[in-house]
Amino acid sequence: MIKKIALFLIFISPIFSFAQDYSAEWQGYFSYYDIKDVSQGNNKIYAAAENAIFSYDIETNEIETITTVNGLSGETISKIHYSEAYELLIVGYENGLIEIVFDDMDVDVLTIVDILEKPTIPPTDKFINHFNEHDGLVYIATEYGISVYDLDRLEFGDTYYIGSQGSQIRVKQTVVYNDFIYAACLDGNGVKRAPLSSNNLVDYEEWERIATGNFLVIEKNNDILYAGKFDRSFLQFEADDSLTGLVVYDDQQVDLRSVNNYLIVTTENDVFVYDGNFTQIAQVSTSADLDTEFTSATIDDEYLYIGTADLGLIKTLILNPVTFEVILPNGPLSNSAFSIKASANNLWVTYGDYTLAYNPFPLRSRGFSHLKKEEWKNVPFDSVLGARNLNIISVNPFVENHVFISSFQDGLLEVENDVPIILLDETNSGIESFVNPNNPNSRSIRQSASNFDRNGVLWTMTGRADRPLKSYDPSTNQWQGYAFSEILGDPFNDEWGYSELVIDNNGTKWIGGYFKGIIGYNENNADVKTAAIFSEEQNNMPSSIVTALAVDNSNQIWIGTDKGLRVLYNTSSFFTDPNSQVSSVIILEEGVAEELLFQQFITDIEVDGANNKWISVLDSGLFYFSSDGQETIYHFTKDNSPLPTNNVIDLSIDSSNGTVYVATDKGLVSFKAGGSSALENLSDAFVYPNPVRPTFNMDQDKVKIKDISENVNIKITDIEGNLVAEAETRTNSRYKGYNLEIDGGTAFWNGRNLSNNTVASGVYLVMLSDLDTFETKVLKIMVIR
Template sequence: MFKSFVVVITCLFSLFSVAQDYSSLWQGHFSYNNIKDVVRGNDKLYAASENAVFSLDLVTQELTELSTVNGLSGESISTIYYSDLYELLLIGYENGLIEIAFDNNDNILTVVDIIDKVTIPPTDKRINHFNVFDNLVYIATNYGISVYDLERLEFGDTYFIGSGGTQVKVSQTAIFGGFIYAACLGGNGLKKAQITNSNLIDYQNWGQVVSGDFLAVESVGDKLYAIRTNRRLYNVANDVLTERFLYADAPLDMRSVGSNLLVTTKNDAFVYDESFNLITQASVNPSFSTLFNVATIDSETIYVGTKDFGILKAAFTNPNSFEEIHPEGPLLNTPFSIKAIANNLWVTFGEYDIYYNPYPNGGPHRRGFSHLKEEKWINVPYSEVLGARSLNAISVNLFNNDQVFISSFFSGLLEVNEEEPTILYDQTNSGLESLVLPSNPNYVDIRVGPTVFDGNGLLWITTSRVDNALKSFNPSSNQWRSYSFSSIISDPLNEELGFGDIAIGSDNTKWIGSYNHGVIGVKDSGSNFLLKHLSGEEVNMPTEYVTALAMDKRNQLWIGTFRGLRVLYNTSNFFTDDNVRAEEIVILEDGIAKELLFQQIVTDIEVDGANNKWIGTAGSGLFYFSSDGQKTIFHFTKDNAPLPSNTINDVSLDESNGIVYVATSKGLVSFRSGSSGTQENLQGAYAYPNPVRPGFNIVEEKVKIKDISENVNIKITDIEGNLVAEAQSRTNQRYSGYNLEIDGGTAYWNGKNLANNIVASGVYLVMLSDLDTYETKVLKIMVVR
């Protein structure tokens, strides 16, 4: 009864929003390896990773995920708290956002009061700790303490408790002996105030117990403990601090669970009784080489949140014999590059920055890679990738899908066979070359970027900052060839920092997106080597920095740049026409002509079976355009889809099942688009569901006609030959409002006839005709209403 009341009352407050559940079409592929917080409640264990949560049912051992697909924001989580009384989970974020997840309820309530506080700097809104007393939550933040009423679901006062009422960082609060204690950083010490005081908003009602920097304060039984940044834990009695222990590492978390006190450092988790007698201690060991972040207990079991292995579970009696607990997922929530092929997805975590610098944030990075195979994740850590760093682009051998090549923007090219890294190609065992620094000729740095397989099984490889920027490698014969770009790039070390993408046309021309030279076309016919680039305002390129390329089914080259989108409509005369130029796409928006994706940073372009375009951007989310770009079918952002970020790093399509994988800067998700690749003939075409039973919503879910060819005419008639519906490739395309629509290798029929009425029960004939080969096939569909 109470939960229903809570949901109703939230409608009264404008500062709440109810997040949507996207689980029918979207799926999250988040990593749950790095645990930020863990709490116990309602016979469950709740664990927060960077931007998603999972729960473990302590009775059934069932794991349940809670992510952007269920309505979470995808922002960086800092702390969580579970209320047994109100049966809800509070989730606090680095940016000040709070979300509330109710048990047995699909709604996620989003509380934006702190985010919207203009008087608080954005960098000071972090939620550090939730402390519940009666029906009030005392929220420790980087600006002070805010109070939230769990019964009314509304904010109360905010306490700025620094000298003169200034904002100070409060790391944790505790209620003890009729007082609320606040552990403060920035030299603001340990403060306290009477919990019953109705005017705690007045900083003068807060007294200082002691000065200094405090990481935590917690009560257990009749004791109060506090931890300073000097790694010392103190017992606090009558405002006097008595040192009890000096830790080898800085404590990261202190909390009470029942009558126990828990302290976690990066290498140890300590469990004490209320008198500070050590009951058990779990420590990092070689079986799980990681760092601890946080811990909690249930009965005589300890659960440790780690950086690399999710939750590690151990018994008090054997605290260093761990069981690993977390949902399946990739290694990290920072996918850099992805590649999908026939129920498989490969993921790397990079990275290099927009200037092709492999050293951002402490790089070149040691991160390994992940492989989703038949809905199971196989993670390969850095320790197994033969020392390859800054892994980026991925290419799967078209003739041997168990052979994969992964580029390293520092170490060369990694070959993987049946999940196992086998060879790292570098300057010693291949045609790859290191860049050469005049000041340090012994320095080795092999910057391999985008790669692609051609129809003959050759792997084409781009290498930055060297003369021979393009390589080809034949995995069957182990033969390498090199192609010099010196005719257009005179100083590769300084002029060309990196390449954004590579695509191959139907005439075997290689198209390469560069940092400083626009689009580079390469054609090698054996006796004749052609090299030309397209850049500059005179050929209508908005910038020389080309970030993405895709050759569509009409041999048109779609060009993504750092400042918008262009199309090279006639690629066949690129090397012979001196006046070749790229064209923008002009659309009408509210009757006004505008350039499509004007000034947007395009990060990736993918072409699906219907020749429609999926285009990722840096900051504006994911677009799905019709084949000519004139119609926006979808525009997905954080506001209308479970994208954890509007910065799209990469997109990849699995045409075997119509799944679109989307790598964002904060995690990986997928969208079941329903589109599929076309087949060479109609031999395998089929319709489903068949028969169409009364419980099937034919209008919304539609009958699918799968595995059709690229250029096909479809007629549906009743058993007497009366035409019911008709469609043709490139005309009746999906999302156009027809009763029968074609999307690549799949056609969709909504069960309606030419009069726009749902058909009666009966047998219907589907007549397929390939317009290129004149092949035909007839299918039968039974409709039961």
């Protein structure tokens, strides 16, 4: 009954904000190793990772995830609480945001911004520390005091500033005990309490201090009140409010809760379970097998569930905690990706780092992740042969699961079937360490940009080396080095590093630099082999710092910098014309000519099968432009998509299905763009979903006609031959017909006819005609209304 009342209030109240579910077109790939908090209820254990949540059904062992795709904000979670009375999960964030996730309702996530947007509270003090539910109210402990949320009305009540003279103080946890509400406070404010029956709890004078010091936790169990202090002591309140010391733990207390008449104390390295008489019945400690830190813990009837900082959720028997089961949803090692690379139904992710100015320090010692057919294989750092700062991934086009991963310190890691087999460096390959004239004994192999050419030869770039460009043929094990003598007189000082390496149809290697802008190299060029475009005045570059490069289907070079976008349209004269010019893309914005992405920091550019451009921009999300940049097809941000942040770091497209993978500094998502590459013929063309059922939203999700050829005419008719929709491709462009559009190797139908009405139930024919070869193919699709 409570649940139905709450749902009714949601629909009649205009002040709530509901998050959209994006699961039809998007998918999330979040890491669940770092557990911030746990809760239990409804026969489930809930675990909150950095910015995603999963539930574990204790009866069926099923795991379900809740991410930004389902409507979560993507911000950093600090605390969760499951209300069994209201059948909802309350999620608190470090920035003060609160979200409510409903069980089994059409409305999934309710967003509450009252604390987040409260101007009188400093942003750093909005951290949600704890939720305490009592009689339909949730007392929210924060860095400024206590706020009250009414679960019946789904609205905020009063806020209690309980410091001296009504000042804001840090409250870590609250509990209701013997008709008083108690608050554990920091900064010497001790433990304060106020009568629950008071109608004036907003008055700081109602709050009596009954203990001094810095308190982190407070909880009741078996009608006894317990509290833990910053000095690691754990205490019991007596009837006269005096304190009796029980134990001093070795480490800081991070969590305290009472579940099923058991008291659970979690410290950084131990979890203790006590019965109603404070008799210890279980202890779990970190060890070589549990090399982590504990963050929280809860129990069900038989098992103890512990949240850890880097192992996920672990499960063990309460009375015999000797064996441990790791409960972890399918996901990558970390949310902080540096680089991603997609191939057919595969995705590789690295987590290394270097600065914009190519400084590798501080070094990141992290492994890599591989997504294959929806399953993640995570390779930890202790398996990557000591390779630090893993960054750019190159996939061998001729050997499945054979990749090379650059290390911006230690060389080049070769991986076969997810097993690192060798770390290539200056001792066992043609790779050079950097040259430091001031310290000849120093060693640092700053491998970054790399790519395979169409012949299966790997090309790599090494920063501050005599011959920065290297080629390696895995089939012959042959290395070759190439100096940039035309543009680099001093390899150590004239260029600090290289961001990208792409190869065009003529075999020219295009490389992004820091000082030299865009560098072109062609070893077969009879005259000048190397040239660069970097000058703002001479070459129209907005900056010499190139952050992204892409070769499009017309052999034009799209250039991203830290200060905007440029295109090199004429690549043929690059080596012969010392004044080669790059061009900005000029668009009309409300009738005014403007430069596309003016002064924006571009992090990546990818070209899809229709020659359209996906461009990620720091702080501004993700853009999808037409082939010439004149039309903005999509602009995804945190506000209108599952992007957990607008800081998009890297992109990669699986050309076999058009899926666009998007790496941010808070997690990885993918978008089913459908712009796959066109095929040579129509033999593999198919349509899906088929049949189209009533639950499928054709207007929003669209019926897809996949694996079509490059130049094709498509007609959709009903079974009697009446034309319903039609479109025809134009080479290297995205073409929209009437209710039917073609994007590379995929066409999209919104389920409407020439009168713009939704089609009725029935069988429809999809007639494909290749305009070059005159090949034809007819597909059938069933629509059920």
